[in-house]
Amino acid sequence: MPNLVRPFVGFLVLMSIVQAQPAPAANPLLTPSPLPFNYPPFNLIKNEHYLPAYEAGMTENLAEIAAIAQNPAPANFDNTIVALERSGRLLTRVATVFGGLSGANTNPEMQKIQRAMSPRLAAHSDAIRLNAALFARISSLYAARASLALDPESDRLLWRTFQDFVRAGAKLGEAEKAKLRTLNSELATLQTTFTQNVLKERDSSSVLFDARAELAGLSDTAIATAAAAAKAAGHDGKFLIALVNTSGQPPLTDLKNHAARAKLMAASLDRGSRGSDYDNRAVVSAIAKKRAARAALLGYAHHAAYQLEEQTVGSVEVLNKLLAQLAPPAVANARKEAADMQAIVDAEKGGFTLGAADWDLYSEKVRAARYAFDESQLRPYYELNRVLIDGVFFAATKLYGITFKERHDLPVYEPTVRTFDVFNSDGSALAIFFFDPYARSNKNGGAWANAYSSQSHLLGTRPVIGNHLNIPQPPAGQPTLLTHSEVNTAFHEFGHALHGMFSNVKYPRFSGTSVPRDFVEFPSQVNEMWASWPEILQNYAKHYQTGAPLPAELLAKVQAAAKFNQGFKTTEYLAATLLDQAWHQVSAAEIPEADGVLAFEAAALKKYGVDFAAVPPRYRSTYFSHTFSGGYSAGYYSYIWSEVLDANTVEWIKQNGGLQRANGDRFRAKLLSRGGTADALGLFRDFTGGEPDIKPLLVRRGLEIPAQK
DSSP: OOOOOOSSSOOOOOOHHHHHSSOOTTTTTSSSSGGGGOOOOOOOOOHHHHHHHHHHHHHHHHHHHHHTTTTTOOOOOOIIIIIHHHHHHHHHHHHHHHHHHHHHHHHHHHHHHHHHHHHHHHHHHHHHHHHHEHHHHHHHHHHHHGGGGOHHHHHHHHHHHHHHHHHTTTTTTTTHHHHHHHHHHHHHHHHHHHHHHHHHHHHHOOOOOGGGGGGGSSSSSHHHHHHHHHTTTTTTSOOOOOSSSSSSSSGGGTOHHHHHHHHHHHHHTTOOOOOSSOOOOOHHHHHHHHHHHHHHTOEEEEEHHHHTTTTTTOOOOHHHHHHHHHHHHHHHHHHHHHHHHHHHHHHHTTOOOOOTTHHHHHHHHHHHHHSSSGGGGGGGOOOOOIIIIIIIHHHHHHHOOEEEEESSSSSSTTTTTTTEEEEEESOOEEEEEEEEEOOOTTTOOOOOEEEEEBBBBTTTTTOOOEEEEOOOOOOOOOOOOHHHHHHHHHHHHHHHHHHHOOOOSSGGGGSSTTTTTTTTHHHHHHHGGSSSHHHHHHHBBBBBOOOOOOOHHHHHHHTTTTTHHHHHHHHHHHHHHHHHHHHHHHOOGSSOOOHHHHHHHHHHHTTOOOTTTTTTSSGGGGOOHHHOOOOOOTTTTHHHHHHHHHHHHHHHHHHHSSSOOOHHHHIIIIIITTTTTSHHHHHHHHHHHOOOEEEHHHHHHTOOOOOOO
């Protein structure tokens, strides 16, 4: 997913400790980077640079805003709307770098800064959006919009700016504005607390095993990694398995010991609710209550109504209907899958009822019996560098004509980060891309894309895009062999990178992935199709030792099993999606206190018919970063809705020749380059020539909607 938290452009108040600190000499954040495309000088940036740079950026930006709001000249598009687009460049630069590194390479001092700054960022946003004089100028222009004869992108910018201010509370009275400022400040602090708790709880919940025998089934490399982790943590001779963000944990696919699997799954599911210092139950309750209160203040029934108002899905009612259609067949399929696995458990005289800890192992046994292969057979053919260079990049070259050249002269914040120049087909420079593949204890979980510099003709800026993954790093000298899911993730995140790199807009407000939340995953999900496209797959799926291609018979089995386990995958996703909506489709009075969070979660899953213990939500509430801190509140449905659009688009591409430059050029011109300059669904219709249809998604996932009675 992309990092969608756009940095605000200043603060209203800066804490006294910052005012007391002199700016360090040669603070690299205070001036534009001298490196190509404004690539950040990571090697020069130190913790002590952030606060003085934030102070300078705040001071500069507040002066810019005051000049716009108090301009004695009548408001016009240039002196008001364009001036707003130009404002806050210094503070945006600081917030972009700090925000990116806070997720990818944080440390205790940065976390302290993050806690201090998050409410001040919220206060600054309010200082701009709730500025009555500024809004009066914007309103006067909006009222005269029809007579201004603006070009289409400028006209949309005026509309977008007005809507942004209204949705931020610009029309409220002063007393309501004061309440809104308080709620926004409190929410910013709570969301930062949630983020930091998830990271600390994940690390503190690593599971320790006493004996190697408990890890039977894991590869020698995985066991060596666990032994090294235990030794580093002071448990020499034992084995430590770190957790990933999702409920499911990768080792569960291979662990043969039932007790070991249960121990690992229990640790995963308990995160954030086990009474530790990083317990998130009270934080979840407070965030949900304050979001509901803010929505009510702004005139909405609940937070979901506020969030979905401008999304492409249309409304809460349309979304609920879609989810109600999908959940029953997904759960029905999952129960059939569970029955198949239970039969194997019983045949092996396992003596237990299949649970969440057992699903991955036994689904692989079903796959092996049904299709005569398992996931472990694929990994030797998915070596990281080949996946990146001969897969992800090769597909982009074939489809769009762009090329890549690795460079080693740009500074990086971590030695395993790689940087690449990206060129158009005519040889002109397009962007800089950097790739941060490995998991670290100081790195957020999951996978995401960040724009460290966004394209804008107005500002003369060009893209610097980073992809951040969380692949376990093997011991030194060992190859990095990916799972099938990790390969798809690499293609997915590069889809976001393409969206940013191909941006061709005038105004920064519309750059790259600045589109509705439920549209942003659409282009990246389309890019996943190339991971399994025969010409692409044959180019990168080669044995890491011999170079032999993925055998045709194994490929055929992979393709035959494409719909395998989709009941599980769809159910775990929908369970999380429905939890997200449950927390955000209620009033503040309906939200429980901390001690009722887990009961609320259980009741919601039961209400929606996805309370199947063998398939827990992909994220439980207490570690659900997407919705409680990651910018997807009431928006986690975006992945499935985007997949509706994606499935339609993939069908169009297949029917029009597949992997061809003409299709790539069309997708780039009509959609990827447009950012937020036009209605998102209009861009989809312009490319595909039709309306979204759920049927291709259902076929892809092997789901059948029950006939209406």
